[in-house]
Amino acid sequence: MSYDPDNIFAKILRGEIPSAQVYEDDDTLVFMDIMPRADGHCLVIPKTPCRNLLDASPEQLLAVMNTTQRMGHAVMAAFGAQGVTIQQFNEAAGGQEVFHLHFHVLPRHEGQRLRPPGNMEDSDVIAANADKIRAALAQV
Numbered sequence: 001m002s003y004d005p006d007n008i009f010a011k012i013l014r015g016e017i018p019s020a021q022v023y024e025d026d027d028t029l030v031f032m033d034i035m036p037r038a039d040g041h042c043l044v045i046p047k048t049p050c051r052n053l054l055d056a057s058p059e060q061l062l063a064v065m066n067t068t069q070r071m072g073h074a075v076m077a078a079f080g081a082q083g084v085t086i087q088q089f090n091e092a093a094g095g096q097e098v099f100h101l102h103f104h105v106l107p108r109h110e111g112q113r114l115r116p117p118g119n120m121e122d123s124d125v126i127a128a129n130a131d132k133i134r135a136a137l138a139q140v
């Protein structure tokens with residue numbers, strides 16, 4: 001399977017479609033999921049192309065995992081969470097819908113289930129949650 005440069009996250013990387021970005025470094029970008037399954041649900045992606053875990057280079061994996069760990073701390077602090085769930089899907093049969101490598105970062109609270117997938121969140125709510133994560137990142 002080859003990389004499609006017109007996937008939605010490639011368009012976000014090129015600035016062709018908007019996203020609520022919370023963190024960026026030389027190798028990775030983090031933005032809010034538009035259909036969050038928990039408040040603070042964000043996505044970590046490499047800035048360079050790869051479909052998923054199966055074709056990622058060691059350098060891409062190192063960069064996204066470092067950023068994923070950083071975001072785990074940040075979302076827990078931002079939402080007073082007791083834990084964090086990291087999800088990552090590979091190919092359609094594995095549950096992947098957008099074919100640019102990404103890690104889901106979901107702050108978790110005791111006894112609270114993830115919301116069902118596929119529900120678009122209000123953009124003001126997403127923006128407010130992005131603000132909370134940015135503020136927490138400044139502290140962690």
Ligand code: 5GP
Pocket residue numbers: 008019020031032033034035036088089095096097098099102118
């Ligand atoms: P996966 O490929 O891991 O199954 O999930 C893709 C994720 O991308 C979903 O959680 C979905 O809500 C999110 N998503 C799909 N389209 C967009 C978009 O245009 N912008 C943002 N920020 N997230 C998106």
